[in-house]
Amino acid sequence: xxxxxxxxxxxxxxxxxxxxxxxxxxxxxxxxxxxxxxxxxxxxxxxxxxxxxxxxxxxxxxxxxxxxxxxxxxxxxxxxxxxxxxxxxxxxxxxxxxxxxxxxxxxxxxxxxxxxxxxxxxxxxxxxxxxxxxxxxxxxxxxxxxxxxxxxxxxxxxxxxxxxxxxxxxxxxxxxxxxxxxxxxxxxxxxxxxxxxxxxxxxxxxxxxxxxxxxxxxxxxxxxxxxxxxxxxxxxxxxxxxxxxxxxxxxx
Amino acid sequence: xxxxxxxxxxxxxxxxxxxxxxxxxxxxxxxxxxxxxxxxxxxxxxxxxxxxxxxxxxxxxxxxxxxxxxxxxxxxxxxxxxxxxxxxxxxxxxxxxxxxxxxxxxxxxxxxxxxxxxxxxxxxxxxxxxxxxxxxxxxxxxxxxxxxxxxxxxxxxxxxxxxxxxxxxxxxxxxxxxxxxxxxxxxxxxxxxxxxxxxxxxxxxxxxxxxxxxxxxxxxxxxxxxxxxxxxxxxxxxxxxxxxxxxxxxxxxxxxxxxxxxxxxxxxxxxxxxxxxxxxxxxxxxxxxxxxxxxxxxxxxxxxxxxxxxxxxxxxxxxxxxxxxxx
Numbered sequence: 001x002x003x004x005x006x007x008x009x010x011x012x013x014x015x016x017x018x019x020x021x022x023x024x025x026x027x028x029x030x031x032x033x034x035x036x037x038x039x040x041x042x043x044x045x046x047x048x049x050x051x052x053x054x055x056x057x058x059x060x061x062x063x064x065x066x067x068x069x070x071x072x073x074x075x076x077x078x079x080x081x082x083x084x085x086x087x088x089x090x091x092x093x094x095x096x097x098x099x100x101x102x103x104x105x106x107x108x109x110x111x112x113x114x115x116x117x118x119x120x121x122x123x124x125x126x127x128x129x130x131x132x133x134x135x136x137x138x139x140x141x142x143x144x145x146x147x148x149x150x151x152x153x154x155x156x157x158x159x160x161x162x163x164x165x166x167x168x169x170x171x172x173x174x175x176x177x178x179x180x181x182x183x184x185x186x187x188x189x190x191x192x193x194x195x196x197x198x199x200x201x202x203x204x205x206x207x208x209x210x211x212x213x214x215x216x217x218x219x220x221x222x223x224x225x226x227x228x229x230x231x232x233x234x235x236x237x238x239x240x241x242x243x244x245x246x247x248x249x250x251x252x
Numbered sequence: 253x254x255x256x257x258x259x260x261x262x263x264x265x266x267x268x269x270x271x272x273x274x275x276x277x278x279x280x281x282x283x284x285x286x287x288x289x290x291x292x293x294x295x296x297x298x299x300x301x302x303x304x305x306x307x308x309x310x311x312x313x314x315x316x317x318x319x320x321x322x323x324x325x326x327x328x329x330x331x332x333x334x335x336x337x338x339x340x341x342x343x344x345x346x347x348x349x350x351x352x353x354x355x356x357x358x359x360x361x362x363x364x365x366x367x368x369x370x371x372x373x374x375x376x377x378x379x380x381x382x383x384x385x386x387x388x389x390x391x392x393x394x395x396x397x398x399x400x401x402x403x404x405x406x407x408x409x410x411x412x413x414x415x416x417x418x419x420x421x422x423x424x425x426x427x428x429x430x431x432x433x434x435x436x437x438x439x440x441x442x443x444x445x446x447x448x449x450x451x452x453x454x455x456x457x458x459x460x461x462x463x464x465x466x467x468x469x470x471x472x473x474x475x476x477x478x479x480x481x482x483x484x485x486x487x488x489x490x491x492x493x494x495x496x497x498x499x500x501x502x503x504x505x506x507x508x509x510x511x512x513x514x515x516x517x518x519x520x521x522x523x524x525x526x527x528x529x530x531x532x533x534x535x536x537x538x539x540x541x542x543x544x545x546x547x548x549x550x551x552x553x554x555x556x557x558x559x560x561x562x563x564x565x566x567x568x569x570x571x572x573x574x575x576x577x578x579x
Contacts, residue, residue, distance in 0.1 A: 087490025097481035
């Protein structure tokens with residue numbers, strides 16, 4: 001894969017973001033910068049707005065105030081510009097969302113061919129390389145429904161990587177998986193993180209947060225409560241809310 | 253193992269085929285009580301059907317005022333031994349098939365377009381859309397009063413196209429709701445009466461306008477049944493709205509909608525018979541013309557029904573084959 005240049009400049013800038021679903025204030029004044037090559041893991045209780053924040057970054061959800069910029073460019077609001085920006089932002093969903101009517105290979109080549117206008121032969125070659133990397137090259141000709149959840153999620157990661165994204169968003173990528181399949185997906189993500197990919201990961205996997213995260217962002221009630229390195233956050237959380245959350249999920 | 257060999261006749265009759273792996277089964281295998289009930293009900297309905305056929309058969313043989321020798325009189329059926337009768341009917345069947353074929357193609361094209369626009373098109377301020385609608389109606393009426401019906405129709409088409417470009421979702425909804433509410437006979441008769449269109453194209457136009465709306469609704473409901481994640485995944489990969497529609501949603505939606513589209517197609521084929529209001533010489537009109545000459549209305553209708561059933565059966569058969577091959 002291409003080398004990800006590691007500088008400390010912010011790639012994703014989230015500034016004073018507010019979002020409402022009707023009367024429900026789901027994001028309150030959220031500020032967060034994600035630097036190039038950095039892995040930020042967002043954790044927090046259900047309904048804390050972490051998934052929403054993740055989906056706002058490629059504008060699958062709109063925000064009512066504040067700004068989000070990616071690589072210095074504010075999120076376009078519609079049309080071709082927005083599509084172009086989304087092409088640079090890889091997204092992995094909780095429920096995989098592979099295109100059900102296309103084979104695994106076609107799932108991976110669709111974006112490069114339709115968006116990047118890569119030739120079919122080149123796209124196929126690149127896709128096979130990626131599928132090899134996530135360990136499901138043998139499944140290339142099969143349809144998503146024929147694969148296990150873990151394999152589908154790895155295919156979804158390959159699909160996102162095929163666009164050569166600047167940043168990858170993971171929206172609870174292991175929450176819909178059977179326990180024995182969680183690790184195969186986390187391993188792929190860990191490998192990606194080690195290669196220097198910029199990543200925003202919403203997850204309940206604290207082990208992954210410890211191992212891969214440069215910083216942990218803790219959200220509660222739509223607010224970004226605490227941002228710290230994983231060592232500091234897990235051993236000495238500064239806020240009461242983070243302490244309460246950790247006491248519920250960490251083994252004694 | 254021996255027990256499965258020595259199954260009673262009723263057991264074999266009522267056994268549910270073993271489902272294939274992954275097949276959804278909505279009928280459980282019956283227990284002894286259920287089997288008894290099904291057996292009794294089946295026998296009863298068989299008796300009722302058999303008696304109805306027997307009764308109808310007898311009734312048709314009875315003399316009536318117009319047909320003193322009943323409907324089995326050989327002279328009533330003799331025309332079917334002549335090649336000219338069949339040739340005459342075939343001329344009608346050809347027109348029926350042609351109008352239905354062209355109508356289906358047009359209705360599908362417009363139906364897919366309207367469904368896509370209404371599902372994923374852009375939407376703008378309601379007040380602007382209503383203003384455009386009111387303006388269009390005024391313009392069309394003015395064109396109709398001041399010039400000719402043909403020019404009014406052209407103005408209407410132009411307004412619709414402008415609407416579809418700038419207010420996709422609302423215009424597609426307006427088109428669908430309007431023509432779905434129109435009586436099909438009116439839609440067939442209007443082009444013939446007011447625009448001097450030929451009978452064939454009047455029928456095609458009427459069928460297209462009406463069935464494009466029902467097909468659009470069938471496809472739209474299929475699109476709505478797709479998981480939202482499919483759209484999100486398409487957009488997240490960087491596809492535009494239009495690309496997401498054409499490469500992700502429509503291929504899956506059309507597959508889901510196919511059985512209902514076939515129902516609409518069969519219905520469309522039968523509705524070509526409404527062409528009689530514009531002197532369209534379709535299968536039914538031809539058969540009635542022949543019946544008048546031979547004075548054999550009942551045999552002719554019976555043959556005609558058989559022909560319609562054959563045509564629709566043929567369409568369904570081909571479509572099912574095509575669908576199976578595409579999988």
